Amino acid sequence: MDVCCLCTTWTLAVGAAMLCVLYVLSKQFVFRKGNPPPGPRGWKGFMEILQANRDDSLYEAAWGWAEKYGDLTFYTVLGKPMCMLHSADIVRRVFGSDEYKLLTSDREPTVVSEFAWYNGKELFFTPYNSQTRQKRTLFHKIMGIYGEGVDKFESVVSKELDRVLEEMDTARVTDQDIPMPQILSRSLKIILYVLVNCDIDPARLSIDVTDTLERYDIAVNRMLDVQTLTALTFFPPLRKVGKYKKICDDVTESKIEAEKIMFEDLKFLANSWLFHHDPKIWDDPWKFKPERFLDESGVILPANHPVRKKILPFGHGIRMCPGEAFARSRVFLFVVSILQKFDLFPPENEPLPSCDPRDNLKGVIRQAPPFKCRLRNRREAETSKE
Secondary structure, eight states: OHHHHHHHHHHHHHHHHHHHHHHHHHHHHSOOSSOOOOOOOHHHHHHHHHHHHHTTOHHHHHHHHHHHHOSEEEEEETTEEEEEEOOHHHHHHHHHSTTTTTTSOOOOOOHHHHHHSGGGOOSSSSOOSHHHHHHHHHHHHHHHTOTTHHHHHHHHHHHHHHHHHHHHHHHHHTTOOBOHHHHHHHHHHHHHHHHHHOSOOGGGOOHHHHHHHHHHHHHHHHHTSHHHHHHHHHOGGGGGSHHHHHHHHHHHHHHHHHHHHOOOOOEEEEOHHHHTTOTTTOSSTTSOOGGGGBOTTSOBOOTTSTTGGGOOTTOOSTTSOTTHHHHHHHHHHHHHHHHHHEEEEOOSSSOOOOSOGGGSBOSSSOBOOOOOBEEEEHHHHHHHHO
């Protein structure tokens, strides 16, 4: 009798699981009423999306959809409707115009929000409501560094920059190739730590502090892998199994350590990979050509110029990246300071990675591969010539 009951229970459990799978698949292939934009459909479309996630090639798949379906592509991921926007002009209208911006600014919490942020309370993947507006206003005020604090903060950043240049110079003297991304990444984390914790001298920070921030950053980036993010989002039980459990545990544990020292609707996606590299818009779209943004006199084009309006590196609308001004100013400061002191040359012991963005490391956010370079002190070089 007990065995029979056990078999019956197991049969019911399997049957319930199969019904759940069939329901999810039906949501995948049965579209809502109306006439959605074209996009991958049916089993073929499902396999196409699955393959793109498996190969981490969603950027390339979206490029193909743009060529096949036009400026809009509609598809579903396990019943969740998505609309990919392939044109900068459409992105500006959908995300930035008074007509649409309040309808398209909501974002669902993600698995990264759940594991990487304090109680899931973060700024980027949340519904757009009064609380979100208050948080963004506060964030902008902090990043603006209003009042007398601006001089103090810039003084601290200047000290950190001096430390970075000294570190690079020390490595140069030993005739080593310099791991630039690693050095600059750690320096950025130090600056953010200083920003959050106010009046702290970067030189007094221990290696343990920066190592803790590094571990947290690496753990979150592992979770942002396309396959991992898809699995953890749509199949929550995987968070308790095997490698996925380890990824979740690493984020949780590193977040706890970092906090000790730091304080079903349609979704629209902007296909910036396409309209930032579209050969119909740009000459040599895969080459680094900053002169494309300069006028005949060598002056940068104004923000309202048609060419500048095709570039949306920080997004657009009321949910665009709130740290844009901070990021621009820090990049300018570091690049200018480094180039004032050093001449940069290719490494001696290994080739430089390709400048072609298609060769970047794959992921939700594609980054340049790690690389090294040689440094020559410009002042010493000029003295030797004399």
